[in-house]
Amino acid sequence: MNYHFDWTPIWAARGLIVEGLLMTIAVSAVSLAFSTVIGLVVGGAATAGSRAVRGLALLFTEMMRNIPLLIHMYIWYMALAFLRLPAFSCAVLGLSLYSGAYVAEVVRAGIGAVGRGQMQSALATGLTRFQAMRYIVYPQALRMIAPSLASLFSQLIKDSSLASVIAVGELTYQAGAIDGQTFRTFEVYITISLIYLVLVTAASQLVLLIPGSRSDLAAGRFADA
């Protein structure tokens, strides 16, 4: 091993790294919001009474989940190029649809785990179906699936690195740029993987915001979806 470590170019390029980090956070945060909405809607639809609605929800999740994220991004960026979407929107769309399908699966499992009696008694007290879902079923389901959501969200942040291939200037993209200018390959990639590690660890704590999830989370911080 006669590799000479030289971390000074990394420090000199800190502006680019911070810029990339902010872009990674932006892409992830917007996609996280969209995929949560997609997950809640499609996951709810997957437990609906109507067979057609359930079938559509199932079709959506299976199609979105079984296509690689990279292909999702290329489809928005290249195949649907006539839409002239900026790269940022392509990344967000791809990431939201892909992760949304995973969130939907988890939400569906969570709703299934809430006792049937909860829904029935909610309806019996005179709540509408929507109210019963909103006030009775979803809060309990979310609490149960908090650990899985945490791991999905940290996966989403890591997956956002693929946005670099469609030229979104996020962390991995900037790392490639710095590597190209300085040739400090090892230092650059170790630095950004440590940044991702911190980011992912911090973000997996986000689900603590779900009321009542704190106690369950201690048990399965890294439970996989």
Added chain:
Amino acid sequence: MPDVIVKNLPFLLHGLTLTLDLSVWSIMLGTLLGLVVGTVRFVRLPLLNTLALVYVEFIRGTPLLVVLFITYFALPALLGYRTTGYRAAIFGFVLFIGAYLAEDFRSGLRAVRPTLIQAGLATGLTRWQVLRLIILPQAIRRVLPSLFNQYVRLIKFTSVASVIGVTELTGAGLLVNAREFHPVTILAAIAIVYLVVCSALSLAGRALYAHFAVRT
């Protein structure tokens, strides 16, 4: 429009075989690595346990693309060896999937009831025999669904190898597209192939699990 596909079919099929080849090698070696690391974490071997923990946490906090850049650019530069895109991709995939599988195996091992371990020891088996003959067989049956989830995830992730210049299915498709420029047809065709392969594997996983499920 589909003539683009027909015309380039041999090249695309070659890409598909490369995708399957990458997946099979990574799945086999990755499962082995995951099983070893998961067992080390379960048995809590003194120094190895810490090493395994660092490895698992590092990989699980790093995007696959960055892992591939490390095995393709950074490690060869650091250690002074030459590599190819294909080898770096397999190395990266094995490291990546191994960390996730290790956690799955560990949780499967922990789910085996401790009374069975005590009973095994009481009948005079050694600790190693108890692990190999009693705990592991049950743990593996229990973790089958998560294993297949990870395998399906890996097949999709092999598409990322195109970024380091491996002409597997995605890479081949992008090359064909660069020459012919029919992005809609080509990307749709590739997406359908992935859809079929991944759905087939997850169905196979479900069938296996139904066959081997631990009935309690």
